[in-house]
Amino acid sequence: MAELKEADAVQQLHQEDVDIKRGDAGDSPSAGDQAAEQPVKTEAAADADADAKPSTTTTERHISIQTKLEGLEVLVDLNGAGRKSCPLCPEEKFKACYSHKLRRHLQNLHWKVYVEFEGQRMCICHLPCRNLKPSPSGDQASGRHVAHYHCVVCSVTIARKTDMVSHLKRHVNKGETEASYSGSSDVPFDEPALNVSPAPSGQAYEIMKELGTNVQLLPNHTTPQKSDTYFNRKMKTNRQLVFCSLAVLAEERNPIECLDAFGATGIMGLQWAKHLRNAVKVTITDISDTCVKMIKENCELNNIRVDGGSRGPRGPDGASSEVEGSPIATVEVAKMDANVTMHLWPFDYIHLDPFGTAVNYLDAAFRNVRNLGIVSVTSTDTSSLYSKSPNVTLRHYGCHIVRTEYYKELAARMVVATVARAAARCNKGIEVLLAVALEHFVLVVVRVLRGPTQADESAKKLRKLLHCQWCEERVFLRQGTMVDDTLPCNCHGSMPGRTAVQLGPLWCGPLFNTGFLRRMLSAAVKHSMDDIQPLVKTLICESDCTTFKSLVHGPSALTNQVECGVVIKTLQSGEESGPAEQSAKRKSGDESGNVVKKMKSDASLDHPPFYYSIHRHSIRGMNMPKLNKFLQYLTEAGFRVSRTHFDPTGVRTDATLEQFKSILTKYSVPTYTNANATQSSVSAEKTQ
Secondary structure, eight states: OHHHHHHHHHHHHHHHHHHHHHHHHHOOOOOHHHHSSSSSHHHHHHHHHHHSSOSSSSSSTTTTTTHHHHHHTTSSTTTSSSSSSSSOOOTTOOOOBBHHHHHHHHHITTTTTTTTEEEEEEOBOOSSOOOOOOOTTSOOOOOOOOOOETTTOOOOESSSSHHHHHHHHOOOOOOOOOOOOOOOOOOOOOTTTTTEEOTSSOOEEEEEETTTEEEOOOSSSSSSSSOOTOOOOGGGHHHHHHHHHHHHEEEEEEOOOOOOSSSSOOHHHHHHHHHHHHGHHHHHHHHEEEHHHHHHHHHHHTTTEEEEESSSOOOSSSGGGSSSSSSEEEEEEEEHHHHHHHHHHOOEEEEEESSOOOOGHHHHHHHHHEEEEEEEEEEEEHHHHTTTSSSHHHHOOOBOOOTTTHHHHHHOOOHHHHHHHHHHTTTEEEEEEEEEEEEOOEEEEEEESSSSHHHHHTTTTEEEEEETTTTTOOEOOOOOOOOOTTTSSSSHSSSSSOOOEEEEEEEESOOOOHHHHHHOOOOOOOTTTTHHHHHHHHHHHHHHSSSSHHHHHHSOOOSSOOHHHHHHHHHSSSSGGGGGGGGTTHHHHHHHHHHHHHHTTTTGOOOOOEETTTTTOOOOTTTTTHHHHHHHHHHTTTTEEOSSSTTTTTTEEEEOOOHHHHHHHHHHHEEEHHHHHHHHHHHHHHHH
């Protein structure tokens, strides 16, 4: 009996397996029957079905992942009559409704908050794909389902949209960019200047051309004007200014070793190598594997040879680039931290453009930069620079600042002060060649002067700033002066309470070098950089504290050009060289000291610090003169006047605020004068 029962049980299990297989076969007809019954479709109909229905390979994608909104609507027959349920919501969450309401539900709830990746859109899903969230009492059975997204790569479910974006970025960093199912990865781009080319991994890249250099960019579907490889199109002005400063240094010495410490796509270093050729030896570093890989691909795209990073000789220079098909330049690409790179090898030119502040890399930059070399620093932490986060400003820059009308120049002087302190810690001084503060960044370019004497001279230019919060008058404090006797305004005596605050310490020296800016303008014209030529001309006028008209039609444009490093090299020609040509090496140090003394005597020729906004100090009920006319009035009064790039309505002048307001009041016309003149003319016409 036991054996018969066991045989019956085995036969029953076998019969159940057969029934299951028959059921599966009954649900889907055989391949031959299906081919016989299905009519032949056209190519257009096949493409329409491919867009409407989810495509599957070994792994079937979830119904919440679609390429178009019509893909969600096809899941439900919206053209039919009667009530229909949502395919992405359970019945208890969204009850069956008519077609017009269901279409609005799919569009406003599921499709509106999608996450896009390689052209595929992951809509939010409310189906019970995840475990129930426990109730407050701890009972999971009485909990609720959590809305979630299905990952397009690994099919994992993630609740928050931001977490899904971060999850996809980790896939990209690991090289996992292909989806687990077959689907179209063509991503349309709206900009005509960008082309789309397939990468070896199958992912579409944007190819952008800037200054004759092609770069591949990873597209980003969440943040406009940026890419996943940290490329910002709005920083084009910054890249061109840095290029011009490097081109000026390349004219002084040849060849020079330059470093782009934060390569990202490598666009800046590739522009240096492609246009300056054998005059520069470019090194591009980045800590990201994805960025290093893309930099090497961009080098191949621009016919530039990639050096392995051995810091050895880079092959023959000169005529090798003239042969057809040979690389036009050589670039060293290394995956390394910026601080490690700058500690290991010396450079003539170093450019720092990290994400945010650059204070963590200044010590390493000044430790190994060569004498009379150049360090350029780009800071993009505008919230702390423009006094929106004063606690962060104090933590990073060690400065106390408040919001003022001249906040952009305040930010530039604060960055220069931080750079000067970092150089002084390495027994080096600086000469500021350029300091620009625009909407998105603050760029500072300084020349490095080796020696403790130069470091002391730079440290003496770090002073506190006394600022009146009522009238916005400001003046740099000197050592041993009383605070109450410094400000020229009388607000502290006429107003109750404290009106003045101390800001800084800040850089009180000049922010521009006229001779260096003139040669930057020549480099911009030579390399056809039409975008920054007006900006450089404004900087030249601002450094001389004069208007553009008087700069063009005035005396010789090459007078009063004092540059620390440049004068040392150019003193060997003309009348100033004299017996210096026969002097020994030891005398070159005396010459550099004479140049510094000459700079001290010419300190009165520097442009005056800060500027006044004409709209900030306008008189109520008065019509101000035009800005160009007002500049002319100040010049006729005997003051030095220029416009400033920091503020389009700002006036840089050596006049005090009281003198500035008196001239503004003198040439302002009351508002009611025009009205009275109009009324009198109208009444005269009526009497006639």
